Amino acid sequence: MIETSIINKIKNIIGNRYISNDPVELYCYSHDYTSRALSWIYDEYQFMADLIIKPRNEIQIKEIVDLANEEYIKLIPRGAGTSFGGQFLPIDGGVVIDFSVMNAILEINPEEHYAVVEPGVLYKDLGHELKKIGRGYWIPCNPGSAEVCTIGGMIANNASGESAIKYGTTRDYLLNLKAVLGTGQKVQFGSLVKKSVSGLDLLSLLVGSEGTLGIITEATLKFKALPETFITVIASFDSKKAAIEMAGKIQEYITPMSLEIADQAVLSGMNLYLSRIYPKLSLKVSTVALFVRLDGDRETTGIHAQKIKELFMNDKNASDVKILTEEEHEYLWKSRDCSGPSLLRLLRPFRNAAPYAPAILDFAVPFSKIFSFFEALSQIMKENNLGYGIVGHLGDGNLHINTTISLKSEADFKKIGDLQKTLIDQTMSLGGTITAEHGCGLWKAPYLPLEHGKEGVELMKKIKQVFDPNNILNPGKMISPSKLGYFPTSSN
């Protein structure tokens, strides 16, 4: 509990209107996609903060960090609350810093092709403004949560999604960052120049650090010209192996904007969603389907689409080959973005009011290993007798397993932990990563040494210690211990 005198000091900094310790509000902030599943480790109420604050400028943030260092208060930065790893869930109290009202687009510079924004700006709002300029611009690293996520959250998680195969991740679009470190020091990393090799890349160190090193107060992102057109080609396959081989052939020819795979269950989930928002499009529920999104000028993209269509048509395992209309294209990708939640609805029996937790698990392996990985994941899920669907960014070797887990008994809780470990072991045996884009947060934090080794994690902890010696920033996430002010190394 934070003492009343300290809460009053925080009120003086932030103002009454932008601060809440109402239990109802605290409860609302204690939930996210993973909070139910995480109840195998944490008590539900453990995620309740002591206070939620909504700063409006860098000065307030600096004052809050200074106060937190003086009084040993945990600070948990939060964007839109849409991450998949419990990144913004407080553990045993603390102050959640919600950036939703620090949301101004400060500058859009069409000449230099950059935008300066506050961390709470929604990616979709920035995209909307960029589209209005000239022929239109965009920042193409769109994550699945593109409609609701904030730029600050994207930076803190190095967000990416379906277009990473061609356009990379959020890191690739950052020129400059302003932040307040855990020490209270105000810093600016990067420049307005598109390339620089001067010194260590401190900007990249903050990207994807999940709010454990510093609090982002301003970001400068570069943008690109919006492609003239987007075309999607889809095909159904009766064999996973054939679909994955086809993905290899496509990449020999071109790097598409997106190269996605969805299994039978995910396709059913997408159809459920489409039936509500765009019934004109219904996907064939085959073993797997490939969705290939192309972008560029009309003529070239049209030629590429025809070529992909030919590749599909010449494969005896492919069927229902189709170049989508503009409208179908729009709704297909909408349903793809929402495929996880749509599928999970199917996986839970409607009449059953028993507690369930959703889980979207994120792993990646080298492309050459993806078929073995796909098969192994399916086998593990079947052995655990769990309903599941697999969808992924095939071009990046990145697969997501969507499942629901019953929360009825101790055995169910144990199952979550065992499953997580089995899947991670499988991933590591194939030279992969325990998380390609969803982040560590609380979900994956315990498994970091499996990927980076003891030495790697120790090095990360030392970096954390330099940036945030009192461990006030997002304790318990990634490499931060959950205890405040306590910084264990291998020697202690």
Place this chain on the structure above:
Amino acid sequence: MKNLNEKQILGIIWKCNLCGFCPKDFECPGFDLETRWESSMARGRISIVHAIMQNNELGFQYSPLAKERLFSCTGCGHCFYACPSGIDIPSIITLGKKKLVDANNYPETHKLILDNIKQYGNPFGETSPRDSAWPELKSNTEANTVYFPGCMAIYRLPEVALDTIALFNKFGENIRVLQNETCCSGVLYRTGHSTQLEEVTKSMINDINNNPPERIIFTCPGCLETFKEIYGSELKEKFKGIELIHFSEYLIDKLTDLKNNSDEIAARLENILEKPIIWHDPCHLARGLGIYEEPRRILDTLNIPYIEFEYNRENANCCGSGSGVRSAYPEFSEEVTAQRLEEIKQLGAKTILTACPFCEYQYKAVIEKNGVALEVLDLNSLLTKLLF
């Protein structure tokens, strides 16, 4: 919105993934745009209801913030449409309201609505309808078509009912109104007083049951949604087999008749209202009942030009008046309407056309209060102006 029991609602809540993909912008009228608290977005409201249902010890059923968050939901259903999992969020919130009513933690104005309906049969506490057409139509007991105007048209916007009756006459439709029409009481369900529903509507439903028509035609989408979706199985059993439709659906059968008048209509249109006209999709008519195209087909058939909101049909934004929000939180309700008026201003429209007396009344009230130069019309009133 469906009338579901607690176990069903709990099942739906467990289907919510808490992903946070719910509308966090002006698409949700209840979302606090200035302070953007989590409790004001759909995910937060679901969490509140879940806590009230399963964690009594938290005491949220007595919380002023929980009350404000749940009762400021207009039940527009935009979140239901936007939710990737298709979670029926309005039904969850409505159950939450019921729980707060059980704990006696609800807006005073809703108590007044309940008392008025119980005592006078309408939410306004009025003692008689505002026009003279009713007695005549009540006595026409042989008619196979019942017209159900609803309280808003009977007591606040009689021109909507009179224009509708004029259209019925023009099409030679033999109609009657119920001998004992009381409030459909959808507002009671939507404000958490669902347990009162059967009692206050019993005599009216018996009236229908005693002399069943072939169909009942509604001008208020909220009343129609209440009959179709909200009444429980016992009430529904009493009007089983009776066709329930909105007047815009009825007009679809009259398109040929209407088309014959299209030249005359085009000439009159020039003089009777300011253009451009903008079509407002009422939440209960559009997302609630899935009636999106019928009004547009009528306008297209008559060559009446109109423009669309940027967000329309399934994505249409609420006028701000639903589910007792106008009475409980008038300032907030009017702010939502003012957002719509700003959109209309940006689009340059001069006349708002709709097919819901609640939306019409709300727009008119805020337009008058804010001194905006805009006209609001019901589709039926427009047709009457054009055809007579």
